[in-house]
Amino acid sequence: MYPVSTLDVPLSLRLPKKITKVLHNADIVTVGDLLMVAPRRYYHWGRLTPLSSLREGEDVTILAEVAGAHLVANRSGSGVRLEVSLTDGVQYLSATFFAKSQFKLAPIERLLVPGQSFLFAGKVGAYRGKLQLTHPSFEGVDGEDIERIASRPIPIYPVTGTLTSWAIARAVGMVLDHLDDSDVPDTVPAVIRERQRIGTYAQCLRRLHRPESDEDYQQARRALAFTEAFVLQVGLAAQRRGVRSIPALASPADVPLVDRFIQGLPFTLTDTQRGAVDQIGADLAGEVPMQRLLQGDVGSGKTVVALIAFLQVVAAGHQGAFVAPTEVLAEQHTASLRALLAPLGDDAPDVRLLTGSTTPAARREIAQAMATSAPLIVVGTHALFQESVRFADLALVVVDEQHRFGVEQRASLRGAREDGRGVHELVMTATPIPRTIAMTVFGDLDDTRMGGMPAGRTPVATYLADAANAAWVERTWARAAEEIVQGRRVYVVCPRIDASDEVADAEEEGARPLASVEQVAAYLRSHPALAGVAIHELTGRTPSALKVQIMEDFSAGRAPLLVATTVIEVGVDVSEATLMVILDAQQFGLAQLHQLRGRVGRSSLPSLCIAMHRHELTDAGRARLQAFASTTDGFELAEADLRLRKEGDVLGAGQSGTATHLRFLSVRRDEALIRAAKDEAEALLAEDPTLRSHPDLARTLRQASDGQLEWMQRS
Ligand code: ADP
Ligand code: MG
Numbered sequence: 001m002y003p004v005s006t007l008d009v010p011l012s013l014r015l016p017k018k019i020t021k022v023l024h025n026a027d028i029v030t031v032g033d034l035l036m037v038a039p040r041r042y043y044h045w046g047r048l049t050p051l052s053s054l055r056e057g058e059d060v061t062i063l064a065e066v067a068g069a070h071l072v073a074n075r076s077g078s079g080v081r082l083e084v085s086l087t088d089g090v091q092y093l094s095a096t097f098f099a100k101s102q103f104k105l106a107p108i109e110r111l112l113v114p115g116q117s118f119l120f121a122g123k124v125g126a127y128r129g130k131l132q133l134t135h136p137s138f139e140g141v142d143g144e145d146i147e148r149i150a151s152r153p154i155p156i157y158p159v160t161g162t163l164t165s166w167a168i169a170r171a172v173g174m175v176l177d178h179l180d181d182s183d184v185p186d187t188v189p190a191v192i193r194e195r196q197r198i199g200t201y202a203q204c205l206r207r208l209h210r211p212e213s214d215e216d217y218q219q220a221r222r223a224l225a226f227t228e229a230f231v232l233q234v235g236l237a238a239q240r241r242g243v244r245s246i247p248a249l250a251s252p253a254d255v256p257l258v259d260r261f262i263q264g265l266p267f268t269l270t271d272t273q274r275g276a277v278d279q280i281g282a283d284l285a286g287e288v289p290m291q292r293l294l295q296g297d298v299g300s301g302k303t304v305v306a307l308i309a310f311l312q313v314v315a316a317g318h319q320g321a322f323v324a325p326t327e328v329l330a331e332q333h334t335a336s337l338r339a340l341l342a343p344l345g346d347d348a349p350d351v352r353l354l355t356g357s358t359t360p361a362a363r364r365e366i367a368q369a370m371a372t373s374a375p376l377i378v379v380g381t382h383a384l385f386q387e388s389v390r391f392a393d394l395a396l397v398v399v400d401e402q403h404r405f406g407v408e409q410r411a412s413l414r415g416a417r418e419d420g421r422g423v424h425e426l427v428m429t430a431t432p433i434p435r436t437i438a439m440t441v442f443g444d445l446d447d448t449r450m451g452g453m454p455a456g457r458t459p460v461a462t463y464l465a466d467a468a469n470a471a472w473v474e475r476t477w478a479r480a481a482e483e484i485v486q487g488r489r490v491y492v493v494c495p496r497i498d499a500s501d502e503v504a505d506a507e508e509e510g511a512r513p514l515a516s517v518e519q520v521a522a523y524l525r526s527h528p529a530l531a532g533v534a535i536h537e538l539t540g541r542t543p544s545a546l547k548v549q550i551m552e553d554f555s556a557g558r559a560p561l562l563v564a565t566t567v568i569e570v571g572v573d574v575s576e577a578t579l580m581v582i583l584d585a586q587q588f589g590l591a592q593l594h595q596l597r598g599r600v601g602r603s604s605l606p607s608l609c610i611a612m613h614r615h616e617l618t619d620a621g622r623a624r625l626q627a628f629a630s631t632t633d634g635f636e637l638a639e640a641d642l643r644l645r646k647e648g649d650v651l652g653a654g655q656s657g658t659a660t661h662l663r664f665l666s667v668r669r670d671e672a673l674i675r676a677a678k679d680e681a682e683a684l685l686a687e688d689p690t691l692r693s694h695p696d697l698a699r700t701l702r703q704a705s706d707g708q709l710e711w712m713q714r715s
Contacts, residue, residue, distance in 0.1 A: 026160045031175050051091040227664075231701060319391050436670065
């Protein structure tokens with residue numbers, strides 16, 4: 001196939017075979033691939049240091065002439081080095097380059113011709129009492145304005161395969177020398193580039209790799225980040241438009257059944273619940289398929305909002321499907337929906353549970369009901385939609401607690417209708433997502449946020465406790481005993497199951513071993529303050545039948561203290577639980593800590609969370625714990641988490657290391673950029689839905705759809 005764009009030209013046509021091969025192994029195949037290798041950082045030539053004043057350990061930039069260069073075999077017998085003698089006419093200094101074979105050094109040797117002058121930069125080291133530079137960066141200066149060269153930032157590339165930064169810089173240079181800017185396609189249309197003040201793609205690439213100033217590469221990075229965000233947002237917007245073009249079933253809002261249900265509830269809806277109900281209700285009343293993300297903290301009451309939506313649909317004679325992440329949660333949902341619906345008596349719609357454990361007979365019967373367009377709500381796991389079961393009259397799918405539920409999985413839910421008609425979708429998450437992530441990962445969804453909590457809940461008081469402070473530790477167990485005496489329950493969470501359980505220690509190496517369920521339970525059983533208290537252990541290794549028994553004992557108060565791993569993180573609901581002790585809390589992520597804390601404070605009883613941490617903390621660990629203690633607002637914590645995490649960890653490991661992940665866009669820093677890209681993308685598609693007048697963009701999207709958009713669907 002003849003390349004369509006100059007960026008698609010294989011590197012083998014531009015670079016020596018050897019380099020091409022190494023790059024190929026790193027998945028860098030085309031000119032475009034190579035030019036997208038972003039410099040890790042930029043080096044600045046320093047003020048020129050005279051050779052006479054060099055001192056060991058200093059970073060220096062010198063201007064020197066090559067006096068001579070010769071290859072020397074290393075004494076050890078492995079490898080060679082190139083010894084280059086540099087001079088300013090008076091003093092001499094040696095620069096040394098090491099390599100496995102002399103071939104690696106040949107390009108350097110060829111450049112560093114005696115008699116020529118270069119700028120060299122690096123750290124001054126000493127070898128056998130003589131000062132030297134090891135692997136300095138260098139740049140030829142013959143005839144050029146030295147000050148100008150010295151003011152240019154030098155890109156430092158990530159080491160790729162066996163290629164050094166320097167080798168990559170040279171390869172990039174060769175490719176750029178041959179690049180015809182007028183042949184480089186622009187993914188972002190000119191009007192948008194102008195509005196967003198970004199250069200052409202070719203300009204950006206040149207500024208990135210050959211900046212004249214810091215501003216050059218900063219602008220380039222911003223423009224490339226915008227380009228990534230823009231392609232992503234056009235993809236999402238196109239997806240959204242596609243979905244919205246297939247009408248779903250309309251169910252009128254404000255129906256008596258819903259009113260009666262709301263009036264019959266044992267509580268009044270909070271304002272934010274009302275707001276969500278109204279928004280969703282309006283969506284369901286129309287034929288344009290709803291695509292909405294409902295975010296609310298753990299316990300904020302999302303289930304009842306979903307149920308009201310189901311009622312609206314059922315009242316119009318249609319069907320609904322409720323997708324839970326696990327069978328256990330599907331069962332819990334079924335029970336709580338039925339309980340909430342009980343006051344409706346005979347008018348309550350059928351709620352059916354369909355999971356892997358449903359008997360074949362029951363399964364057939366439910367499938368039958370689904371196929372006959374009987375109004376009903378089917379609760380199940382995602383597996384439900386991968387089977388051949390089909391709804392005859394599905395109007396609404398609600399996906400619960402699935403922030404890992406991307407575009408693709410949702411598409412499979414839409415296929416649950418026999419006739420391929422549109423379906424209203426509501427995705428609910430209890431782990432609030434920072435705005436930027438919501439915009440990138442769920443950019444095709446409208447975002448509804450339910451802040452606050454139902455009345456009568458007391459926020460959980462959170463304390464950080466240094467485990468090295470014996471008084472604090474003793475006070476904690478005494479407090480546990482006091483709670484239990486008052487008939488309440490206590491959780492103690494540990495990062496490990498037993499001594500053999502290896503978990504990555506997020507903090508220091510060689511420190512005291514992390515708390516394990518087995519050891520802590522044994523310790524607490526022998527603790528005088530807790531004498532006579534029955535203590536159970538719960539971990540991922542506990543057999544299911546025993547798990548049920550343990551939770552019942554805990555819930556009923558027969559064993560009011562539970563030592564557990566994070567298995568209790570989701571889904572466990574014991575309203576008498578008032579104390580959560582997290583041991584080695586530095587081990588847990590912010591979202592996890594918040595979820596754990598959400599296990600207490602589930603009634604009007606005042607609750608407490610004690611996050612015990614090891615004495616020595618990293619700065620990041622300390623910042624995380626302080627953020628955790630400073631607020632119980634999940635949205636605030638989500639934003640804090642985003643700030644505190646490393647960029648690479650934010651969107652999951654899935655897309656790092658692939659050729660198409662986001663290289664320039666930062667979901668931590670680029671909120672404004674993402675928002676601007678989203679607006680531009682939507683406006684563009686409104687004007688040109690098929691991208692007929694933007695072939696370069698259409699082409700990039702097609703390429704991205706098996707890379708960039710795919711990771712997004714999986715995240
Ligand atoms: P989540 O948003 O985490 O899914 P749930 O829907 O499970 O939360 O609700 C948690 C608890 O709060 C449930 O027992 C539910 O019945 C109750 N609840 C929901 N809304 C209200 C309200 N407005 N006032 C009081 N309790 C409420
Ligand atoms: Mg829930």
